[in-house]
Amino acid sequence: MKIACTACDYSAALDRAVHPCPSCGEPVELHYDPGEIDPAAAIAGQGRQQGILSDLSPVLPPFAPTERVSLGEGGTPLVHLSRLGRRLGLPNLFLKYEGANPTGSFKDRGTAVALTQAVRTGYTLAGTVSSGNMAASVAAYAARAGLECHIMVPAHLRPEKVFTIAVYGPKLYRVEGDYSELYRKALALGRERGIFFAVSDEPFRVEGQKTTGYEVVRDLARLGLAPTHVFNPTSAGGHTAGLLKGFEEMAEYRAIATKPAVVAVQAAGCSPIATAFARGETRITRVEHPATEAHAIQNPFPPSGNRVLRALARAGRGAATAVTDEAMRRAQLALAHGEGLFVQMESAASLAAVEEWRGAGRLGPSDVVVLIASGSGLKNPGAFAPSDFPVADVRLDDLRWAIK
Numbered sequence: 001m002k003i004a005c006t007a008c009d010y011s012a013a014l015d016r017a018v019h020p021c022p023s024c025g026e027p028v029e030l031h032y033d034p035g036e037i038d039p040a041a042a043i044a045g046q047g048r049q050q051g052i053l054s055d056l057s058p059v060l061p062p063f064a065p066t067e068r069v070s071l072g073e074g075g076t077p078l079v080h081l082s083r084l085g086r087r088l089g090l091p092n093l094f095l096k097y098e099g100a101n102p103t104g105s106f107k108d109r110g111t112a113v114a115l116t117q118a119v120r121t122g123y124t125l126a127g128t129v130s131s132g133n134m135a136a137s138v139a140a141y142a143a144r145a146g147l148e149c150h151i152m153v154p155a156h157l158r159p160e161k162v163f164t165i166a167v168y169g170p171k172l173y174r175v176e177g178d179y180s181e182l183y184r185k186a187l188a189l190g191r192e193r194g195i196f197f198a199v200s201d202e203p204f205r206v207e208g209q210k211t212t213g214y215e216v217v218r219d220l221a222r223l224g225l226a227p228t229h230v231f232n233p234t235s236a237g238g239h240t241a242g243l244l245k246g247f248e249e250m251a252e253y254r255a256i257a258t259k260p261a262v263v264a265v266q267a268a269g270c271s272p273i274a275t276a277f278a279r280g281e282t283r284i285t286r287v288e289h290p291a292t293e294a295h296a297i298q299n300p301f302p303p304s305g306n307r308v309l310r311a312l313a314r315a316g317r318g319a320a321t322a323v324t325d326e327a328m329r330r331a332q333l334a335l336a337h338g339e340g341l342f343v344q345m346e347s348a349a350s351l352a353a354v355e356e357w358r359g360a361g362r363l364g365p366s367d368v369v370v371l372i373a374s375g376s377g378l379k380n381p382g383a384f385a386p387s388d389f390p391v392a393d394v395r396l397d398d399l400r401w402a403i404k
């Protein structure tokens with residue numbers, strides 16, 4: 001097992017926290033030697049709901065049970081969307097409900113692996129740079145592990161979001177200035193001060209993020225199905241990179257016959273990866289004026305953007321695509337009204353993209369389509385105004401007449 005660059009020939013032993021590549025600046029990742037992981041065993045496992053570090057240990061670094069920093073992440077429901085699927089002519093439409101994770105988003109998978117690695121390599125300080133879900137996740141797991149935690153958030157973060165992070169007791173810094181510059185600076189300061197920054201594409205975090213893909217394959221296999229398409233809301237690109245890495249591993253070890261097409265879904269108002277993909281370019285261009293309310297997928301210069309483009313090219317299928325805020329909101333309400341699932345607006349981007357692809361004939365009834373719903377709608381109740389949903393105010397004596 002070693003650390004290797006996703007773009008150049010650089011590699012390093014695992015005893016240091018190296019990230020990103022000191023030679024070319026692109027993300028590094030974990031490389032396993034043949035036989036060090038066992039994807040077939042991971043897929044055949046039962047999913048005992050004891051956290052990914054236990055349930056999916058065959059495809060993760062060999063952590064001792066006593067070293068695990070876990071809150072029981074993963075093992076999230078794979079929900080069959082029968083009603084929406086019928087409407088769309090997709091009888092095999094499924095949703096992976098990542099809102100069921102301990103802090104309400106898929107970030108907990110990566111945080112569990114990253115902070116376990118931090119603790120076992122002797123770090124006492126952890127941190128991250130985030131505008132929401134990642135910050136809450138790292139703060140929670142740092143509290144769990146007894147690590148001192150340093151969280152950097154952008155200056156404009158809404159107060160109701162700040163509480164969801166601050167409640168875990170981290171040192172919280174609201175930073176004025178360019179967000180992608182903040183990412184680079186924080187990593188440099190982390191190296192200097194001994195802070196393990198569990199950022200979006202930190203290599204151990206990506207090992208955790210790949211487990212979403214393993215669970216999708218495992219849970220569908222029990223129904224006698226295999227995924228043909230996986231749609232994933234994408235910002236920094238860590239989750240999509242993890243999914244692609246997981247499917248590559250499964251195919252390489254012949255645990256699956258064919259890899260599903262992974263579709264990275266971005267917001268039309270900030271879509272550096274989808275734009276580069278549409279133009280056939282191999283490198284992303286910074287988005288100068290992001291214009292979307294979907295803040296969780298609003299990274300104008302995603303650190304794993306080029307890497308996702310490389311992985312999609314290597315996979316030979318899959319795509320990056322963009323949807324409007326309006327389509328996301330419609331999809332969010334369709335999931336709540338039609339299936340009883342309240343997901344974050346950003347998470348509904350995957351359904352919005354599926355609707356578009358189905359309309360364009362890019363998906364058919366024989367496809368097995370999985371929407372990754374990255375986070376819970378309860379994370380962001382402020383997204384709605386009281387007037388969005390009419391409520392009848394009634395006196396008790398009039399209730400009889402009010403029910404219509």
Ligand SMILES: *Cc1c(COP(=O)(O)O)cnc(C)c1O
Pocket residue numbers: 105107133134200233234235236237238239240296297344346347374375376
């Ligand atoms: C972080 C996040 C994303 C984007 O994930 P990346 O790994 O940054 O691409 C999407 N949806 C939600 C709800 C998130 O919290």
Ligand SMILES: [Zn+2]
Pocket residue numbers: 005006007008009010021022023024025026
């Ligand atoms: Zn490199």
